[in-house]
Amino acid sequence: MEDLLLLETSRRNTDMLAEMIFQKEELFDELFRIYLRNEEPVSRRAAWVIDAVTEKLPALLTDKIDIMAEALPSFNHNGLKRHTLHILSRSPLPAQKHSGFLINLCFGWLVSPVEAVATKIYCMELLYRFSEGEPDIKQELVNSIEWRLYEEPPGFRSRGVKVLKKLYKDLSFRK
Numbered sequence: 001m002e003d004l005l006l007l008e009t010s011r012r013n014t015d016m017l018a019e020m021i022f023q024k025e026e027l028f029d030e031l032f033r034i035y036l037r038n039e040e041p042v043s044r045r046a047a048w049v050i051d052a053v054t055e056k057l058p059a060l061l062t063d064k065i066d067i068m069a070e071a072l073p074s075f076n077h078n079g080l081k082r083h084t085l086h087i088l089s090r091s092p093l094p095a096q097k098h099s100g101f102l103i104n105l106c107f108g109w110l111v112s113p114v115e116a117v118a119t120k121i122y123c124m125e126l127l128y129r130f131s132e133g134e135p136d137i138k139q140e141l142v143n144s145i146e147w148r149l150y151e152e153p154p155g156f157r158s159r160g161v162k163v164l165k166k167l168y169k170d171l172s173f174r175k
């Protein structure tokens with residue numbers, strides 16, 4: 001699997017590897033082990049394949065969400081962060097014991113002037129999902145997005161405005 005991941009960085013290669021896993025799901029565990037090694041570039045490429053595979057087969061993550069949440073702070077490469085956050089933003093939320101540190105991590109990355117825009121966008125999405133179960137963080141999320149809104153590129157602003165609209169609506173119902 002590792003040799004195939006290192007062949008090239010391309011959508012074509014990602015799709016080929018995803019197709020292999022669709023045909024033989026037991027390969028997913030090997031791919032996940034490579035992802036967790038946090039070695040550039042192979043782990044980032046594994047994350048891209050995991051992201052693609054789990055869009056169609058989310059059940060493959062059933063016992064891996066908490067592991068991903070625990071590994072996330074150790075990832076230094078933007079690609080690993082981005083793919084992990086994207087996966088987490090569309091998956092069942094991690095166990096309660098991981099919620100606090102993951103919320104803090106996402107808030108930190110959301111307001112950081114140096115994090116990649118895609119990382120911030122997925123942090124926004126994940127924080128909004130957490131806020132549905134923990135409404136006390138809604139106002140902090142509003143404040144954080146508003147604070148960065150005009151300091152960030154258009155992609156952040158576009159997603160930020162959409163999330164803010166949902167938050168404003170949620171907050172107006174709480175009053």
